[in-house]
C-alpha cells in the first residue's frame with residue numbers, strides 16, 4: 001500500500017490578509033461527494049497558470065480537527081489492534097500548522113490528532129476487553145523523544161539531565177530502528193497519557209522565530225505501544241505520531257546563530273528525507289536513510305503497516321515557493337509503497353504466567369525483541385486480510401494539473417476517486433512544458449489494480465468517446481510495456497552498480513558505527529549504571545545484558561548480571577510473600593525495591609551505588625588498546641591489527657563525552673568506568689598526527705597527505721570551518737571520514753601514507 005498523503009491548508013493568521021491567499025482546495029473533476037483532493041497554486045513564473053496537485057484528500061481552511069481525525073486517522077485504529085503498526089507524520093514549512101494538527105490546543109474542539117488517537121485507542125481497548133470477557137488485557141505504554149540537531153533525546157528527561165551526545169539508535173533489521181535506553185511509561189488512562197504527554201512536551205525544544213512564535217526546533221516522535229495479552233499470546237503493535245520540524249528559508253527568518261544551527265540541522269534532515277523519497281520513487285537501490293537520524297528512524301518505505309502523511313500548507317503568497325516545494329515532496333511521497341505486514345503475536349512459554357514476568361516491555365528489550373519475525377501478510381493465516389483491503393487505497397499516480405484546457409480526457413484510475421476525471425482539467429507538471437504534460441499521465445502505476453483495467457465496453461458505458469477509449473487503450477498498452485521495462489530493470493540489476501551500492505552501504509554503516517555500534521557497549525554500561533543509581537534494577541539488568549556481547553568473556557560483568565538477577569528474584573519473592581500476607585523476608589542489606597516506572601527514589605541511590613559492584617573487569621587487558629583501535633576499518637593487508645582485538649570497540653568523541661561527563665561522582669568503580677572509556681578511546685600516535693594535521697587547517701600540509709590533492713585539502717578546511725561546534729575540529733577518524741568528500745577510503749589512504757610522510 002502507498003503512503004496515504006493528505007493536505008491541510010491552514011486558516012489565515014492574524015497578520016495575514018485575504019488578498020494574499022494563493023492556495024486553495026478543489027474537488028477532483030467528476031467527484032460527486034464533497035471530498036476535495038486537489039491543491040491549486042499559481043505558477044510563480046506565470047500567475048495566469050495554476051498548478052494542481054492531487055492527493056488522497058485535501059482539507060481547506062475551514063476543516064476542523066475532528067474532521068481530520070475522523071477521516072484520516074480513526075480508520076487506522078482497528079488495524080492497530082490487529083497487529084499493524086501505524087505511522088502518522090506531519091510535514092510542512094515552519095508555521096504551517098504541523099503542531100496544531102498533531103497536538104492541537106487544550107479546548108475539546110482544538111485537540112489534535114494525537115490526543116484523539118489516544119482517546120480512540122483507550123475506547124477500543126475497553127471494547128476488546130469487554131468483548132472477550134476480560135480474557136484479553138490491553139496495555140498501553142508510550143515513549144516520546146525528539147531529534148534535535150541530529151541527536152536523539154528522551155522527552156521524559158528534562159534538558160538538564162540529558163547526555164549531550166543523545167541516545168544511540170540501532171537498526172533492528174526488520175525495517176525498524178530502536179532508540180536505546182528510552183524511557184517507556186505505562187499509561188492506563190487518557191488522563192494519565194495527557195499528563196505524561198504535556199509534561200514531556202515542556203521538554204521539547206521550541207523557540208520563537210520570525211515565522212512562528214512557538215516554532216518546534218526538533219522532530220518529535222511519540223510511540224504508543226499497544227500490548228494485547230491473552231493466556232497464550234501477546235501481540236504488540238505501535239502507533240507512531242511524528243511532528244516534524246518545519247523547513248525554513250533563513251532569508252526570511254532573521255535567525256540568530258543558535259537558531260541558524262538548528263535550522264541547518266532541520267533543513268538538512270528534511271533534505272535527506274526528500275532525497276530518500278526521491279530515491280525510493282525512482283526505485284534506486286541505494287536510499288540514503290543513514291545520512292540523518294530522522295530518516296533512519298522514519299524509515300519511510302521500509303517500515304511496515306499503514307503510513308499517513310499530513311502535508312501542512314499555508315495559504316498565503318509569502319510561502320509560495322516553499323509551498324510548491326512541499327507539494328512536490330508530497331507528490332513523490334505518495335508513490336512510496338509500504339508493506340502491509342502485521343506484527344505476529346509471540347506465544348507465551350507457560351500459559352497463565354504473568355505477562356513478561358511482570359516486566360513492562362520496553363523499547364530496548366521489549367516488543368521488538370519478543371516478537372516473532374515479521375512475515376508477509378499473505379502468508380499469515382490469521383491475517384484478517386479482507387479487512388485490510390478495505391482500507392481506502394491511495395492513488396498511485398503523480399498528477400500535476402494546470403488550469404489550461406487540454407484536449408485529451410483522462411479516465412480515473414485513482415482508488416479514492418469514484419469518477420473518471422473529466423477532460424476539463426488538463427494535467428501538467430510544474431517542471432514540464434505543456435507538450436510534455438500528457439505523457440505524465442501515461443506513467444505506469446507501480447501496482448496493477450483491477451479497477452484500473454477499465455474495459456472499453458465499460459468505458460463506453462461510462463459515456464467515453466471513441467477517441468477517449470482509444471487513448472485509454474494506448475495508455476494501458478504503454479503502461480504495460482513500461483511496467484515490463486521496469487520489472488526488467490529490477491530483475492536484472494546492473495551487478496556493478498549493485499556492488500557499488502552494497503559497498504557504499506557497508507562503508508556508511510561502518511562509519512556510522514563510530515557513533516553507534518562501537519560506542520554501544522559503553523552506552524549500555526553507562527545506562528545500566530544510571531538505571532541502577534535510580535533504583536531501576538530491572539532496566540539496569542537489561543542494559544547490562546545488552547552490554548555483555550560487547551565485553552565477551554568478562555567474568556565480572558557476568559557475575560554482575562547474575563547477582564542482579566538474583567536480587568530481582570529475591571525482591572519478587574519478597575513481594576509475593578508480603579502480598580500473600582506472610583511475614584516479609586528480611587531485605588538483604590543493599591537490596592532496594594524496584595520502583596514503579598518513573599519513580600526515582602533519591603534515598604535509595606546510596607544503597608544502590610554501594611551495591612553496584614561494577615565491571616572493573618569489563619576492561620580488556622591493557623595491551624588490547626596499545627594499538628590504535630579508533631579506526632577499525634583498515635585494510636587488513638596494509639595495516640597490522642592488534643593481537644588482542646576482543647575489545648576493540650571505541651567511542652567517538654561525543655560518546656566519550658557522555659561517559660565522562662555523566663558518570664556519577666567519582667568513587668572507585670566510577671573511576672574505573674572513566675578509565676575504561678579513556679582507554680577505549682585512546683588513539684595511536686599515527687591517528688593523533690593525522691588529526692592534528694587536519695585540525696591545523698593548513699592546506700599546504702593537508703594536501704601532502706596520501707590521496708589528498710590541493711582541491712580536496714581546501715574542501716576539508718572549508719568543511720572544518722563549517723562545523724557546528726566552536727572548536728571546528730575533528731576528534732576521531734570516524735568524524736574525519738564523515739566530512740564531505742572525504743569518506744572511509746580517503747581516511748585509510750591518509751593514515752596509511754603517514755608512515756612515509758615527512759612534513
Ligand SMILES: Nc1ncnc2c1ncn2[C@@H]1O[C@H](COP(=O)(O)OP(=O)(O)OP(=O)(O)O)[C@@H](O)[C@H]1O
Nearest residue numbers: 010011094095096097098099100212215216245246
Ligand atoms: N488549522 C488551524 N487552525 C487554527 N490555527 C492554526 C491552524 N493551523 C495552524 N494554526 C496556527 O498557526 C500557527 C503556527 O502553527 P504551528 O505552530 O502548528 O506550526 P508548525 O508547522 O508546527 O511550525 P514549526 O515547524 O515552526 O513548529 C499557530 O499559531 C497555530 O495556532
